[in-house]
Amino acid sequence: MDVTTTEPSSARKNYLNWDHSWQSWLFTLDHKRIGILYLISISAMFFLGAVAISLVRVELATPRGDLVESETYNKLFSAHGIIMVFFFLVPSIPATLGNFLIPLMIGARDLAFPRLNLLSWYLFTIGGGFAMTAFITGGVDTGWYFYTPYSSTYSNNQVALTIIGVFIAGFSSIATGVNFIVTIHKMRAPGLTWFRLPLFIWAHYATSVIIVLGTPVVAITLLLVLLERAFRIGVFDPALGGDPILFQHMFWFYSHPAVYIMILPSMGVISELMAAFTKKRVFGYSFIAFSSIAIALLGFLVWGHHLFTTGQSMYAGMVFSVLSFLVAVPSAIKVFNWTATIYKGQVEFTAPMLYALGFIGLFTIGGLTGLFLAAMAVDIHLHDTYFIVAHFHYIMVGGALFGYLGGLHYWWPKITGRMYPEGWAKLAAGITFVGFNLTFFPQFILGQMGMPRRYHFYPEEWQALNVLSSAGASILGLGYAIPLFYFLWSLRYGKLADANPWRAVGLEWRVPSPPPAHNFDEIPIVVWEAYEFVPEDADEAEQDREAMPGVPAGGHE
């Protein structure tokens, strides 16, 4: 297992420098390069989505709708939702970090289907192209969930183009999911049993199961909306005896589990960060592993809590309410186990760890406010208010995005072979945390006071909280912009990273940074458990201590 090397990455052929031509990127079958392609695409999408919402926040700084028209306002928040959900959050961690790391973590040379992997990126790009075309040529004002009959019958803007874009992006997601399932089942290195897998892999396995079971359902649902628009087949049209509520059932059958597609990979990242920066085995390994599976399965049984106010039978509502409460159990198992991992750990407050700690706090708030919404009676009051906006942003931004940023920092040296500047990164993590809470905490209060979401203007007395939220958004924007700059800066000027700058364990840290194109010179035989921090790791660490920033000397067991 002597693949760790300390020679500078530039002297060695790796997956980045073996070929610089553009063909070698656009036709690459290397999972690591496809991960990078995805990273670039989704980052672009993220900033487009952020631009849309910053206009919304500027608009909401004053009670009167004086910046944009109501219609434009609707198109802005719809664009924000569609981009962020379908083109950023769903692919974010799986398609970038997952793509890059799954083969490395399980000791494989690539994903099972490299060409399918490349196809998935192209589908994503084409789908994104359709959606962008729709936004440029008139926009779409249905919100990201395309409720019928507005989307199918009445809306006169680019619903069809957008739906085609989302539909195509869905297939990219399916391709990734199938690829991950097969890879995790069939490509693990000898000796790497299921319970020796990193929890990141478990989380991605659960995510892939949701993708495979859920995405086709939203595909057929959106296809029916398209057919409805084109041919009036009538399934969602009350005038033809169709039922618009059926759309909501079918849509949320995917789109609630889709929330777990977004958060589960992030939870996988947090497990890795917790182990790496406490230098301990994750507490309750198998509980965290199985809670991922439990969340994946329970996630399919709770969609009805989106329909508490939509004329669903009261008894169905009660069942959905109870089942929604049940999701809190595996989520809490994770949070408690992460917290227990910190106990007596050798905690290092690096930037990724700051994001991870932020995740735990914000995810807890987001999760607990979710219970308010799962309670039927309370939901009647809070439904479609800013409370729910704040709730799911605590999960999606405070949870999924913090995990994504934490993971990106943590594996940045592995991906690029360069360290990011730790000081700036800590600053950005702090700014993001403050900005995030300033943006979304006031929205809990606004929602509780009854401010409905998606409105263009609001009564004067809510201005203070809205201004606070808009101010927070600008700080949050700064928190996102700083990493963009220092990540790009580090590509050229960052300190060279050795194979294992964090003294973490895991197969991905046993190959050079950046890894060679074929990942492993020799497929490893795994004879150790997951997160097994043993003294020999510490000995190995002594040899190249100078190459690791941010780690206090002697901080190893």
Added chain:
Amino acid sequence: MSVQVKQRRRGHVEPRPEGAVQEVAHQFEDIGQQNESYIVGMWSFLVTEIMFFGGIFMTYIVYRTKYPQTFTIASGELDWKAGFLNTLILLTSSLSMAFAVRNAQLGKRWRTLLCLGITILCAFGFLGVKTVEYSTKWAHHLVPGPNFHFSRHGGEQAAPADRGTSFVEDASPETSGGGAKPEGEIPQHEAQLFFGLYFASTGLHGVHVIIGIILLAYWGGLVQFNARAARDFIPIEMVGLYWHFVDIVWIFLYPLLYLIGSPKL
């Protein structure tokens, strides 16, 4: 089949006349891992297909429960004989597909090609019958849209009694709730919903048949012109799985759409 799987797991392939072995792609360690990965991948993909069609079957269940009388009456307008013919055609194609897979495993190229050819012919036959059916529906104004008008084609001459419509008559008092309408006079919009579902589901199935033809033709071409590709029987096996899936969808669509009413014998 289980014996074969075991053999593959040990890294052996069945002896084949041409004495050829499959090639292992760079990401796999051995041929057993590669073959198993492909088959598991195909089954995972078929799971997504089941969920995909599951959505439309769910829609069918909802509206058939909601409008049982309309569905039985409107279903009577579908040509069950054409549907039966298509069922036979597809089952035949599945048989030849199964033979194609077996011959590919044994490395018999020409027999594989022959079987794939028969499968493709059947697929075109299926689409041909479907085209005739669709154009008849068009001529009878049964395609959803502004020109939709449901009338019991051919039912005007025949009195309801001598059509053996016991199911409809039994069902109507309990299920249709809003008073028993004279048979044949069902709300236009409900009939349109049935035909909307009919076209959506059979149309989607038809698209899958067309994709199947393309896949069969592509792999058939490879078997014919590319000796290297011909050695790898796994793609044919995967196309086979897909093709059987397409068949099974039809096996469900046919009774649900064509046979719930009162077939005109």
